[in-house]
Amino acid sequence: MKKIWNDPVYKSVIVLTAICLVVSALLAVTNLATALVIERTQQQAVEQAMQEVLPTKNGFEEITDSLKALPETVQSVYREKGDAGYVVSLATRSQYSSADMLVTVGIGKDGAVCGIRITNYAESKDFGAQYPQQYLGATAQTVQAVDSVAGVTYSSAALNGAVKDALTAVQEVQ
């Protein structure tokens, strides 16, 4: 054992592996403590976003049928109880970071986007505030025409794909 420890190559491998294992354990413990809180916070953000993209006093009901046939970015589809429209919650990964971009899209009775909000996004700072508003009024026919933002092309394309998927999902469940 002492011979192995004195060999610089073995020692380097053992020390680096041990540090990686300890750090992984630390991350696992932190994840255990924070995962539920993060999930709850994101759920609250989605609920708040639903009210913002399609304001209503009637509340929403989740559509659970036919979700398998929908694009895979679609996480859930809600129908406004007063039949004013739909809200689609999506998660897309077509961007640089591994974290999800979570998008909530409100679609009115006429099939056009009436509200959009990004609830989780950790890249370009100002992208989430202004750019999504360009999709207001977009329909399945016109969504492709919304331009990307130079310098944020991956995120723009991901958002465009998400809105397109939301419109497709609503057409499917109607």
Add this chain to the structure above:
Amino acid sequence: MNKNYLKILLNGLIKENPVLVLVLGTCPSLATTTNVTDAVGMGIAATLVLICSNIVISALRNIIPDKVRIPCYIVVIAGFVTVVEMLLHAFVPSLYDSLGVFLSLIVVNCIILGRAEMFANKNNVVASAFDGIGMGLGFTLALFAMATIREVLGAGSFCGISIPILRDYCVPILRDAPGGFFVFGVLIAIVAAITGKQHLKGAGCAGCPSAALCGKLGNCAQAEQSAEQEEGTANA
């Protein structure tokens, strides 16, 4: 408190300020100082990572083999950054959202890796912890000063609260990249004037605030001499 520890703690504030004297961590300094809240949040997050990584690296300095020290440091630093990121995501989501990708980029912040290499792996745990606190406070102070100037004069507000009169006469370019560089340069000049470092131009290794701690291990004269010789050979 031991006088040496106090000296280490105070060094990071002005004399060896990581941003305004050592000119490390320039990227987050420019990117997160458009408003005071983000700047202070960034400073606190980096300080926590700096203190924890300095302590761990100093404690393991006799165990980590020299050849794999940088990968080991990166794993330790990345671990602490991810912990801080998860905690902010869970408990301060607004700050997590506004810092965005710069939070993850603390992993490659030169201040943290620089202090691990220059200080923590040569000093004991307590001294390294004090160095982490001092450097972290120095970083936070520099970001706070830059953000205050940029937000107050560039947006006419402080911590998002609008300031009457100033909001009508603000200079928006100060919030953009050129304004950031301008404020950065002015602050470096002010700190140089306060600490009397103007004479250091062209002074080589001797003028470096970290000369005693750098990788040359105090052999600055030799390093300078060999650099001059290389330069002479190149010119010939």
